[in-house]
Amino acid sequence: MSGPSVSVARQERRTPLKVTVSAWAVPLLVLTGFAFVAFVPVLIALIGALAGARDAAVKAGAALLALAYAIPFAVWQLRPEGAPSLSKDIHPGFVGLIVAASAALLLAVHGVRRR
Numbered sequence: 001m002s003g004p005s006v007s008v009a010r011q012e013r014r015t016p017l018k019v020t021v022s023a024w025a026v027p028l029l030v031l032t033g034f035a036f037v038a039f040v041p042v043l044i045a046l047i048g049a050l051a052g053a054r055d056a057a058v059k060a061g062a063a064l065l066a067l068a069y070a071i072p073f074a075v076w077q078l079r080p081e082g083a084p085s086l087s088k089d090i091h092p093g094f095v096g097l098i099v100a101a102s103a104a105l106l107l108a109v110h111g112v113r114r115r
Contacts, residue, residue, distance in 0.1 A: 014053065014054045014055060014058075015049070015052070015053045015054075015055070015058050015109045016048045016049075016052040016053070018044055018045075018048045019044070019045050019048040019049050019052070019053065019058065019062065019105075019109060020106070020109050021041075022041035022042070022044040022045035022048065023041075023045055023061075023062075023065070023102050023105040023106045023109065024102075024106065025038070025041040026038050026041050026042055026045070026065065026069070026098065026102045027098065027099040027102045027103075029041070030087075030090075030095055030098050030099065031095065031099065033087045034087065035072075035085075035086040035087040035090055035095075036085060036086040036087065038069065038098075039069065039073065042065060042066055042069045043066075045062045045065060045066070045105065046062045046063065046065070046066040048062075049061070049062035049063075049105075050062065050063075055108065057108040057111070058105070058108045058109055060108070061101070061104045061105035061107075061108040061109075062105055064101045064104060064105070065098070065101040065102055065104075065105050067101075068094070068097045068098045068100075068101040069098055069101075071094065072086070072089070072090045072091065072094040072098075073086060075089075076089045076090070
């Protein structure tokens with residue numbers, strides 16, 4: 001009997017699962033030294049939220065996460081003598097900002113599911 005209840009739960013989900021998984025993956029990747037690879041879940045979260053989420057808070061959280069990631073990424077790319085990897089070049093303040101933005105996105109996603 002779990003089959004019908006699962007499909008009902010999926011129909012009621014307002015935020016795509018890929019947005020939630022990506023929001024969990026970004027801080028994990030950034031904190032473990034794979035900051036460059038984190039652009040993939042950042043893009044998935046942004047595109048998934050803008051295309052599939054109904055709640056404006058989820059869309060805003062995804063945009064905030066993308067902006068928080070884009071700033072250190074752009075600084076790393078534009079600096080003439082930057083570090084060989086984004087993880088070595090990123091300021092710890094930006095790491096904290098990215099983690100906080102991910103937490104804000106996750107709170108928005110889970111807040112939507114509780115309503």
